[in-house]
Amino acid sequence: MxxxxxxxxxxxxxxxxxxxxxxxxxxxxxxxxxxxxxxxEAPFLTPEEVAKQLGLSRPTISRRIKAGDLKAVKVGNRNRIPLPEFERFRDAYLDELASALADDF
Known part of the structure; x- marks a missing residue:
């Protein structure tokens, strides 16, 4: 059972x-x-899932991981992003995007 x-x-x-x-x-x-x-357990997202949720490409997410902007853990030879780190990055990315677009309004 x-x-x-x-x-x-x-x-x-x-x-x-x-x-x-x-x-x-x-x-x-x-x-x-x-x-x-x-x-x-802490849920993880793949770089593809992060890219899809943010409307970005997977290579962009990979570059952000390499630059240290988005922290990932290695599971085997694959990157996995903890959910809390994704949420932190998403909020920072949206703030960055809003600041960049603010000049247009």
Whole structure:
């Protein structure tokens, strides 16, 4: 029997609800005689996914990674961008874009 419970950071914002969900899950696992393993993972995006979300090309994202503007981790020989780093970069990029376009208005 496989049971699973996945909570995102948004789910954890409401601690009372998250606590109830975890306790209910633990009770269900106990009834099933299952052991419980807790883990946390940070979601990652590929350079292609970042490029698509920002309307840029993958080579542009690769250049930004090489320049140190966007921090990536190597998984094997591939770059992966942690979600919080993508959000930081996206906000900085949009600010940069707004500043560049501000002169046109």
């Amino acid at each position: 496989n049971l699973a419970l996945r909570l995102t950071p948004a789910d954890l914002a409401d601690r009372k609800s998250a606590t109830k969900s975890v306790l209910a899950f633990l009770r269900e696992a106990e009834k099933a005689g299952a052991s419980v393993k807790l883990s946390a």
